[in-house]
Amino acid sequence: MSPMKVQERQCRSILSPSGIPGADYSLNPYIGCAHNCAYCYARYMQRYSGHSEPWGSFVDAKVNAPQILVRQLRRTPSNASIFMSSVTDPYQPAERRFSITHRIIEILSSLPYPLGIHTKSALVERDISLLRRFRDVSVTFTIVTGDERAASLLEPGASPVAERIRVLSELARAGIGTSVFIGPIIPYITETGIQDLLGRIASAGVRHIMLDDLHYLPRLQDRLFPALRAYNTGITERYRAIPKDYYQQIARIVLEFCRSHTIECRILF
Ligand code: SF4
Structure with a gap:
């Protein structure tokens, strides 16, 4: 680097x-x-x-x-x-x-x-007292996986996932609107432990989740594939033929969870 x-x-x-x-x-x-x-x-x-x-x-x-x-x-x-x-x-x-x-x-x-506000950094916590003065403000954290090792390879400079979830809790406690953007879905990574991740997000008081699929894969490969291989050497082989309904399957899991936890869910694909 x-x-x-x-x-x-x-x-x-x-x-x-x-x-x-x-x-x-x-x-x-x-x-x-x-x-x-x-x-x-x-x-x-x-x-x-x-x-x-x-x-x-x-x-x-x-x-x-x-x-x-x-x-x-x-x-x-x-x-x-x-x-x-x-x-x-x-x-x-x-x-x-x-x-x-x-x-x-x-x-x-x-x-x-x-x-x-859209971020992957716990530093937003520093500004909670200012954010409380707004009539209309929301803070969205991107979280594509609950697996810290995968997150540190995919988002090397961002805060650990546990820190993002802790700050979401603090923001919600301060009365600031929060949401989580699960996007882009990283095939064969995001799905692992997704129920546990959704549970942690719900426990942090998040009432809005957005979900998006992975775009521009051919252009992203040069950076994305080495990070994926560092996580799991064989994983990129599976990217040759991602099933057509793959993202819809993930969407169904998230939608079902959101329905049963009264969380608003927006699927962006
Ligand atoms: S490097 Fe990550 S946090 Fe920064 S702009 Fe790109 S996606 Fe967002």
Whole structure:
């Protein structure tokens, strides 16, 4: 793995019109992501970043993002929803040093904009007191497996799964809306121990689960397959012929669990 290159950058805009359902704008406080997930779709945005280093080995911190946000919000309707973040993790390790996400949340906490946060980092716990001030906020954690060894190979820079679930509990206890995104489903990994994982998610007070299948497999193979083979040497052989109804089978398990635990479930495929 190449050494991590972290640098400061000035941005000219911080709110981008979003095509994500339920989000009018996306807000990315960083470029690049040290979580370095083996299935990351965002790394295909790298060509717009000016970086040639491998994904996961660079992070640019948009240090003037809070000031630019204040300026952009002056001409943004007060009911516009904001999603943080679509092509980075707003709570990745660099956030400990730069606190850009923290300052952005501080600004938004006194304004009416609905905010959705998506992360794999327990660092969001630091901002619970600010998040409690929002009228409309939700925090979503991605969790694709309950197996810590698989997670550490697939998402090497992210928080352990147990930490994510603990923070979900803390957020729910603080009255902040939480959800879990099981996506992408990683064939022959996600299904192992899924009942146990769902039980832990439900015990953390989560009332909303989203599920998505794995897209772009041919493009992801160069990063995904080595991580999968490190977990189980023969597993990628099974990727040659994933049964047509494979994802539907996983969806049925999750839907059934959600029905019996009064959890709202959205299947995105
Ligand atoms: S946390 Fe998200 S943006 Fe970061 S590497 Fe993982 S999938 Fe990509």
